[in-house]
Amino acid sequence: MPKVSEEHRMARRAQIVAAARTCVAEQGFHKTTMADVIAASDLSAGAVYGYFKSKEDIVAAIAEEALSSVDELFGSVLLTGEPVSPLLVLERILKHIVSMAERPDGDITKIALQAWAESLRNPAVKAIAEDKYRMLRGRFTEVARRAQADGTIPADADPEQVxxxxxGFIPGFILQRLLIGDVTPQSYTAGLRAILRD
Amino acid sequence: MPKVSEEHRMARRAQIVAAARTCVAEQGFHKTTMADVIAASDLSAGAVYGYFKSKEDIVAAIAEEALSSVDELFGSVLLTGEPVSPLLVLERILKHIVSMAERPDGDITKIALQAWAESLRNPAVKAIAEDKYRMLRGRFTEVARRAQADGTIPADADPEQVxxxxxGFIPGFILQRLLIGDVTPQSYTAGLRAILRD
Amino acid sequence: MPKVSEEHRMARRAQIVAAARTCVAEQGFHKTTMADVIAASDLSAGAVYGYFKSKEDIVAAIAEEALSSVDELFGSVLLTGEPVSPLLVLERILKHIVSMAERPDGDITKIALQAWAESLRNPAVKAIAEDKYRMLRGRFTEVARRAQADGTIPADADPEQVxxxxxGFIPGFILQRLLIGDVTPQSYTAGLRAILRD
Amino acid sequence: MPKVSEEHRMARRAQIVAAARTCVAEQGFHKTTMADVIAASDLSAGAVYGYFKSKEDIVAAIAEEALSSVDELFGSVLLTGEPVSPLLVLERILKHIVSMAERPDGDITKIALQAWAESLRNPAVKAIAEDKYRMLRGRFTEVARRAQADGTIPADADPEQVxxxxxGFIPGFILQRLLIGDVTPQSYTAGLRAILRD
DNA sequence: AATGAATGAGACTTCATTCAT
DNA sequence: TATGAATGAAGTCTCATTCAT
Known part of the structure; x- marks a missing residue:
């Protein structure tokens, strides 16, 4: 097979990452073997190693994908410059998280949990996690500022701390959903409504 | 073959768990080898296997220890039946978490992260996590009820949801502390103060 | 499909052998991968396999080239039928060897060492080595005969044994030059002068 | 199996080296697989790796053994301070080499050839080879000095060069014996006698 | 004729666990 | 009881070669 298009390469790469994501969501990074990924991706060992030079690299790619995905949450939430209620933002985000978690090709919140653990001993994953989460938290700083603008949150608060x-609500939600299993966007939003200023 | 005393057995067991905890805090469950644990525990392979029948069992023991440890947080907080402010409870807990994390023999919050990930594919760890966290959350239900008693939280709220x-604040704090590294009990408490009803 | 000229084919073949020679001089036969050779030759995998049916064949071609090269040493030495001093012959040969070893495209003496080792388990290389070295040694038989003619060497000696x-001086020189690194044609010739009859 | 004696460990190690030597003499360093060595040593993979941390280490051990073995040649030759004829020394050495090469557990001269080639790209083997051969050559310096003492060799010659x-005769002999196959200590000694001063 | 992505057997190594002493 | 050498299945990755385009 002679030179293939860049799209072809991207498609193959995505195929591998998707296969790996499914495996990792089921078995975790460490119990997932390259043989699993290779079988799930319908490629040969050599082909997979043509796209990723090591298992470590695949792990990093999946972690990046999972940790980045939360960012798409904010896609439409912060478009305009108008004030947004933190409560409303959180509600939308929790719903989005659940819809992502229920996609058929691997619960992305399970991948995120794996990535948290992995980042403790894998500098590449740590860097990705720190970077992505700083960005994401930056969005919340913006939310805090707007909430201060309309008086929901005291003007003298530090928006970074807010x-x-x-x-911090997000990992709390994800974790309880996976470990205890009884939280829903509805229940969590109701709890939030009870404790947050409005 | 002189039968050793029960205390002796318990001490040996603790020695193994402590050794394993240190290893796991540094390298995670999966990169920690039995050889690591054996070396760190100053026992022989055979001896370690006399106390735990498999690595899986040691993992479960460490996970149990780490997930239970949060419970000691509440030690003195809920002693009397008086109303307690959620804000105050959280502040004390965060401080306690940091003090536990800084103990020399393995950051227990790192173990917790490992345990979260592990619980996704290890039913024994899952059962421990679910159990411990249900209990811990039960304590917060009590906090919620007392906060309703003094009017901090609306009377019609569901204390379970609260x-x-x-x-959920706790994993949010732990995660940011480990991945981003800039949260402190002080900063988090200040943020909480800005958004929670008082 | 325009048939390419024979010269074109020969040029391509030479290009591949040259690329492979460079790789092998640096990394040895076994650490040199086909990918290395393909990259160094600026051809595609398919093209290389159009000229050589296997890596084994390329190895044989390089070995042949390296083992034959010593023969060019004698180019001018034995032209006339006159007596030649063994000492002088050896001196010229050692100088020639060094000049070949210092050519930029791969030290041919390193290839020779590789070929010696390879010939122990590769019958094709063994056949080449035996053949070439028998021929080369035949030249020394002629030298021996002429030295007997002028009395440098006893008349009753067996010229084959001589x-x-x-x-045998040649591998001794090559080996010391590569492994110890302190022999030169000058030092070796001086040593020879001290021990050989003249 | 509890702690074993040091002799036991040495014996096991020797068992592995012997197995590897046999394999390498037959197939060369690179075609010899760890599976071959493991099978030939009658141990398990894990056991072998308990004694050597990598294939590279086994290669180095075999190379060291083979390159050192030549040193035993000199065992009795230089005992007294008396003059010794270079011719006689060489004759004894060649005979010894052949007897070593004919030992049943792997022709050590074949290993030496492998080691020569390997030393070109393996710094550990290179270091061993250089070291051993410098030492060995040092013995010949002593031979040269004694030969100067009795006038066999001119007094003004540099014994190092001699x-x-x-x-250099030794690799010449070994190589021809392995590649061409027709040299014997007798034939070589006869040739030497014809060209060396006496 | 040329390309180079794909194949897949097989290489090296690790490590949880056992069991003879 | 305690020891720690030994086991061997299983893991990651490489690379000579092919063949659809």
Whole structure:
């Protein structure tokens, strides 16, 4: 097979990442073997290694994908410069997270949990996680500022510190959903409504 | 073959768990080898296998220890039946978490992250995590009820749902502390103060 | 499909052998991969396999080239039928060897070492080595005969046996030059002068 | 199996080296697989890796053994301080080499050839080879000095240079014996007698 | 004729666990 | 009881070669 198009290469790469994502969501990074990924991707060992030079690289690619995905949450939420209620932002995000988690090709929140653990000993994953989460938290800083503009949040609060807390709701939700299993965007939003200023 | 005392057995067991905890905090469950644990515990392979029948069992023991440890957080907080401010409870807990994380023999919050990931594919760890976290969240239900008693939280709120959110702050804090590294009990408490009803 | 000229084919073949020679001089036969050769030859995998049916064949071609090259040493030495001093022959040969070894496209003495080792388990290379070295040693038989003619060497000696020894100086020189690194044609010739009859 | 004696460990190690030597003499360093060595040593993979941390290490051990073995040649030759004839020394050495080569557990001269080639790209083997051969050549320097003492060799010759040449006979002999196959200590000694001063 | 992506057997190595002493 | 050498299945990755385009 002579030179293939760049799209072809991208498609193959995506095929491998998708296969790996499914495996990792089921078995975790470490119990997922390259043989699993190779079988799931319908490629040969050599082909897979033509796209990723090591398992480590595939892990990093999946982690990046999973950690980045949360960013798409904000796609439409912050478009205009108008004030947005933190409560509303969180509600939308939690719903989006659940819809992503229920996609058929691997629960992305499970991948995120794996990535958190992996980042403790894998500098590449750590760098990705830190980077992505700083960005994401930056969005919440913006939310905090707008909430201060309309008086929902006291004007003298530090928006960075507020963002820490707002951002912190997300792992709290994801974790309980996976480990305990009884939280829903509805229940969580109701709880939030009860404790947050409005 | 002199039968050793029960205390002796317990001490040996603790020695193994401590050794394993240190290893796991540094390298994660999967990169920690039995050889690592054996070396760190100053015992022989045979001896370690006399106390735990498999690596899986050691993992479960460490996970149990780490996930339980959060419970000691509440030690003195809920002793009396008086109302307690959620804000105050959280502040004390965050401080306690940091002090636990800084103990010399392995950051217990890192173990917790490992345990979260592990619980996705290890039913034993999953059962421990679910159990411990349900219990812990139960404490927050109590906090919610007392906060309703003194009017901090609306009387018509579901204390279970409020507990979900209050409990959810903890993983949010732990995760940011490990991945981004800039949150402190002080900054988080300040953020909380800005958004929570008081 | 325009048939390419024979010269074109020969040029391509030479290009491949040259690329492979460079690789092999640096990394040895076994650490040199086909990918290395393909990259160094600026051809495609398919093209290379159009000229050589296997790596084994390329190895044989390089070995042949390297083992034959010593023969050019004698180019001018034995032209006339006159007596030649063994000492002088050896001196010229050693100088020639060094000049070949210092050519930019791969030290041919390193290839020779590789070929010696390879011939122990590769019958094709063995056949080449045996053949070439028998021929080369034949030249020394002629040298021995002429040295007998002028009395440098006793008349009753067996010129074949003398040739064994004369020929044997060459690997001794090459090996010390590569492994120890302190022999030169000058030092070696001086040593020879001290021990050989004259 | 609890702690074993040091002799036991040495014996196991020797068992592995012997197995590897046999394999390498037959197939060369690179075609010899760890599976071959493991099978030939009658141990398990894990056991072999308990004694050598990599194939590279086994290669180095075999190379060291083979390159050192030549040193035993000199065992009795230089005991007294008396003059010794270079011719006689060489004759004894060649005989010894042949007897070593004919030992049943792997022709050590074949290993030496492998080691020569390997030393070109393996710094560990290179270091061993250089070291051993410098030492060995040092013995020939001593031979040269004694030969000068009794007048066999001109007094004004540099014994180091003479040693280069004397030492150089050995690879010449080994190589012809393996590649061409018709040299014997007798034939070589006869050739030497014809060309060396006496 | 030329390309180079794909193949897949097989290489090296690790490591949880056992069991003879 | 305790030891730690030994086991061997299983993991990651390489690379000579092919063949659809």
């Amino acid at each position: 963002a820490q807390v707002l951002f | 507990a979900q959110v209050l409990f | 040739a064994q020894v004369l020929f | 040693a280069q040449v004397l030492f």
